Amino acid sequence: MKTIKLALITLVVITLFAACDATSSDSVTLNSEEVIKPSVTLAEPKSAESISNPKSEPQIQQGFNTTDPVPFIIRTPAKQAREPFFLPDENVKETKNLFHKDYSLNQINSKQFDETAYGFFVVIQYDDGTILDYSLDKVNNKYFVKRFTLAGKYQPHEPFNNIHKDIIYKILEISGADDPELFFQELISSPKITKYKGCTVQQKQSKYAMVDLTSCEFDNRTDLSLYNSKSNP
Template identity: 90%
Template sequence: MNTMKLALTLVITALLTACDATSSDSLTLDSGKAIEPAVTLDEQSSARSVSTAKPEPQIQQGFNTTDPVPFIIRTPAKQAREPFFLPDENVKETKNLFHKDYSLNQINSKQFDETAYGFFVVIQYDDGTILDYSLDKVNNKYFVKRFTLAGKYQPHEPFNNIHKDIIYKILEISGADDPELFFQELISSPKITKYKGCTIQQKQSKYAMVDLTSCEFDNRTDLSLYNSKSNP
């Protein structure tokens, strides 16, 4: 009888020990399982957070495209070039034409400045057209650094009749013998379209290249004089 009780006690003790071991293993395993989903969830949460932040650069990129570089400044007449020589007679004609009382009823504002080193003029007309030119004086000789008449986009009939006489005077200053014919040949010449958003027409005069550029996106048509022999 005592032997049987002893045997039963040993069996029960062994079973309890086994159960304790199993419970301990299960706890460790369950703890491991409980930790893994938490890590996975955090990773997913982090991924969602990153993906939410992704559109920000796209918004910034979209914002940048709202302020593009004007097309017209990429065209030949707007590149840096060496000034071209202008004889004294043409310089005098320029001053007499634009620096005094020419078309005062059409002029909104006029700025003129002359020094020992040259002079520059900016005239704004009532319709928004702007005449802008600058001459440098070197060794008592004048060189045109900039000469542009800028108006609203008019590709088919560049500038209006009010400014035609100004254009003819500009062409005469550039060395054209017959300014009216020269201008007709200029607007009838082939159009250069390789500059995105703009059409360009050019004709060489005696002292300068005459460039007519129209850019629809910029709403501008410019008549410019520049030195075609210099490399921009």
């Protein structure tokens, strides 16, 4: 009889252990699911944060600059978006005739000129790589200069060479300078603005436009530009 009772007790104990194991296993399974689900959810923002981590920005920027560097010169005043400035008819005629003289033909590598009812533009490349680029809009039979730039190699001390001095003086005359040669000397002698990284900027106001002389060593470029100084970029 004692043997039968002992066997029954053992059977009950084994059954209880088995039930406890089953319950414990189920609870682990449920807890595991509850833990896994949030862990997956939390992993996504962490991944997004790692992509936008500031530590990774210099690497991205460095790769961008290596493949497609942004020229310093485009950050300077003359390269910002500005309103066109008015140019009288007489100056417009001078502009049209300025670069079509026979004496300059042997210095020109290529030339593009286009005129429509809405204005005209010119792009001229000289043999030494200097490029003249200007564009005028015609509005209500009046002309407004949208772009006017003579771009050459980096020459901060003697901007442009003697071959282009006549062209520069003509540009300054078109801008409204009474004495273009004196105006240019005063321009290159004016204080240099150095707050634009990698570039020096010199400016002098003419009658119709601001005359801007910008040199950027990194870009190996010196620009003489006309723009509307009264409009804020």
